[in-house]
Structure formats: C-alpha cells, structure tokens
Amino acid sequence: MDPAVLPILTCPRCHTPHPFADLRLPRCKSCGLEPNRDTPGVLDLIDLEGEPSAPTAEQRFMESDLVARVYERLWRPAFVRMFAGKGAGAAVGGISGELYIHKHSLSLDDRPGPWLDLSCGPGVFVRALAAAAPGQLVVGLDLSRAMLEVAAQRTGGYTNAVLVRADAHALPFADGSFGGVNNAGALHAYDDPELVFREIRRVLRSGGIYVGSTFAEAPSLLGRLAARAAGIRRFEPGELRAWLQRIGFSDFEEVKLGGAFVFRVRRP
Ligand SMILES: C[S@@+](CC[C@H](N)C(=O)[O-])C[C@H]1O[C@@H](n2cnc3c(N)ncnc32)[C@H](O)[C@@H]1O
Structure with a gap:
C-alpha cells in the first residue's frame, strides 16, 4: 500500500487529521482506533461503533461474494450494454469507450492527483487510473467487503493504488485532498446522494474535477423492466446539473x- 495516503486520511471516529503513523499496524494517535484487519490489502475504516447509513437494496446485493x-466479467458488461448500448463497451485506443471517456474527462495528463475512485467495486477504474497515472496516488474506496476483496486480488501489482473500506456519505479524508474524483455507476446505490x-466537493481541492456516470432511461424495454424490477433510481442530466450547481460545482458537461x-463538473 502506498504510504502517500497517510497524510490525507482522517480518523473515522475522532476525525483527527493524519491519524496513523504507518500502514502496517495503524492505530489512531488520538483516539486509539485500530482499523479492522480482516481483509488483506484493504485499509478498513468502517468504525463499528459509528452509525452506518441505511444500506439500499442494491448495496445488500453488492455485499455478496x-x-x-462475477461482477466485472458478467454483471457489469450486461448492465452497460442494457443501459448504454454496445458503443460504451467498444474499444477506443485499446480501452473500452466508457473507460476512455472517464479518463479523458478527468484530464489525468493536465493535473496532479491524488485520484479517488469512489465506490470502486472490484477495481475496474482503480487499475485503469493507476496505470494511466504512474507515480500518483490512486485511492479506491468502497463499502462492500466482498467487492474490495476482489479488488485487492486484482490490483496487487499497482504500487500506487490503495484500497479503503469506508462509506461514501462520510469520507475519511481531509478537505481538499484530491485533484479528481471518479464515481462510475454508483449514484443509484446511495441512501443520500446529496450528502x-x-x-x-469537500475532499476535492479548488479546481478539482468530479466525473461520474449514471442511468437516465434504458433504451430497450428489457432494460427498463430490469431497472424497475431492481428499483434502480434514475437521474436526468438536467436534474443533476441543477443539483450539483446548487451544492457549489460548476461547468457541468455530459456525454450521453x-x-x-x-458527467463532469469542477469545484471552483
Ligand atoms: C454498480 S457498482 C459500480 C462499481 C464500479 N464503480 C464500476 O463502475 O465497476 C456500485 C458500487 O457502489 C458501492 N457502494 C454502494 N453504496 C456505497 C456507499 N455508501 N459507500 C461506498 N460505496 C458504496 C457498492 O458496494 C458497489 O461496489
């Protein structure tokens, strides 16, 4: 695990900045919190004494081993095809169209990291970002232990990648820690997207970029039925633009x- 993550962490219990001296046996210097070490390769910052946010139906599903x-090989491609069409999975310059758009939107070449892949699942984007920005810290964060276990097995070779277990509603990072936040296909899974x-916005530095992807309306009847059966929440680009502007993001752009x-916005 890249020790470059140490200075941007905050303790999930007492919120002390830079709580751990090292990653091998982390212990908060202020309240003594010791992260759970059950998942090798993952810094588990869920404070079991804290109040977790209510898990959505989707989230309970994402906890399954x-x-x-099967998420990366079967589940994800099926959903991408159902909602985004064949084009999104097609290769552009050796990577899928969807990955290409995310990497391009984050402007990896023009700005320094660190980068946060929020709700990283098994690490599809963590690996892509870590390979595209060698020497810069890439943090993959998810709430699901099952997803992070798989991510840890698949990101072992990337020395600039760190995996953290935490809740997106209470990020364990200091203000202004990141140059960019990537957040693919997870908005519908959150209990409280506003939070x-x-x-x-808080963990982005001024000028930092937030790139996300989500579902509006599936083009096929099958997709619409699947979305309804799974209770997937939809977001319209116009709704999201107004929402993010109200919170203090600017320069909303979207690619359908x-x-x-x-979508892509900037923290002014
Ligand atoms: C559909 S998956 C997307 C995974 C990955 N971003 C991708 O595109 O392949 C949604 C992810 O959001 C995560 N998630 C849901 N609620 C979360 C929360 N409150 N905090 C952090 N991650 C959460 C789930 O565990 C799951 O891994």
Whole structure:
C-alpha cells in the first residue's frame, strides 16, 4: 500500500487529521482506533461503533461474494450494454469507450492527483487510473467487503493504488485532498446522494474535477423492466446539473451513452 495516503486520511471516529503513523499496524494517535484487519490489502475504516447509513437494496446485493466475483466479467458488461448500448463497451485506443471517456474527462495528463475512485467495486477504474497515472496516488474506496476483496486480488501489482473500506456519505479524508474524483455507476446505490455530493466537493481541492456516470432511461424495454424490477433510481442530466450547481460545482458537461450518461463538473 502506498504510504502517500497517510497524510490525507482522517480518523473515522475522532476525525483527527493524519491519524496513523504507518500502514502496517495503524492505530489512531488520538483516539486509539485500530482499523479492522480482516481483509488483506484493504485499509478498513468502517468504525463499528459509528452509525452506518441505511444500506439500499442494491448495496445488500453488492455485499455478496458471488456477485463480487462475477461482477466485472458478467454483471457489469450486461448492465452497460442494457443501459448504454454496445458503443460504451467498444474499444477506443485499446480501452473500452466508457473507460476512455472517464479518463479523458478527468484530464489525468493536465493535473496532479491524488485520484479517488469512489465506490470502486472490484477495481475496474482503480487499475485503469493507476496505470494511466504512474507515480500518483490512486485511492479506491468502497463499502462492500466482498467487492474490495476482489479488488485487492486484482490490483496487487499497482504500487500506487490503495484500497479503503469506508462509506461514501462520510469520507475519511481531509478537505481538499484530491485533484479528481471518479464515481462510475454508483449514484443509484446511495441512501443520500446529496450528502455524497457534499462529501465529494469537500475532499476535492479548488479546481478539482468530479466525473461520474449514471442511468437516465434504458433504451430497450428489457432494460427498463430490469431497472424497475431492481428499483434502480434514475437521474436526468438536467436534474443533476441543477443539483450539483446548487451544492457549489460548476461547468457541468455530459456525454450521453444510450440510456446512461457520463458527467463532469469542477469545484471552483
Ligand atoms: C454498480 S457498482 C459500480 C462499481 C464500479 N464503480 C464500476 O463502475 O465497476 C456500485 C458500487 O457502489 C458501492 N457502494 C454502494 N453504496 C456505497 C456507499 N455508501 N459507500 C461506498 N460505496 C458504496 C457498492 O458496494 C458497489 O461496489
């Protein structure tokens, strides 16, 4: 794990900045909190004494070991195809169209990190960002232990990647820690997206970029039925633009991919 993450962390219990002296046996210098060490390769910052946010139906699903194991190869491509169409999965310069749009929107080449992949799942974007920005810290954060276990197995070779277990509604990072936040396909899974948006704004530095993707309306009848059955919340680009502006983001842009879209905003 890259020790570059140490100075941007805050203790999930007492909120002390830079709480740990090292990552091998982390212990908060102020309240003594010791992260759970059950998941190798993951810094588990869920404070079991804290009040967790209510898990959504989608989130309970994401805690399954089976879903986490098949997510990247089967579940994700099926959903991307159903909502975003074939184009999103197609290769552009050797990577899928969706990955390409995210990397391009984050302007990885023009700005320094660190980068946060919020709700990273099994680490599809963590690996892509860590490879594209060598020497810069990439933090993958998720709430699901099952997803992070798989992410840890698949990101082992990236020395600039760190995996953190935490809740997107209460990010364990100091204000202004990141140059960019990536947040693919997870808005519908949050209990309180407004709180998550405020947290993203807080952890971005001035000029930092927030890139996300989410679902508007699936183009096919099958997709619409699947979305309804799974209780997936939809977001319209216009709604999201107004929402993010009200919170204090600027320069909203979007790229439509069938019934899904990738958006980008900036923290002024
Ligand atoms: C559909 S997956 C997307 C994963 C990944 N971003 C991708 O595009 O492949 C949604 C992810 O959001 C995570 N998630 C849901 N609620 C969360 C929360 N409150 N805090 C952090 N992650 C959360 C889930 O565990 C799951 O891994």
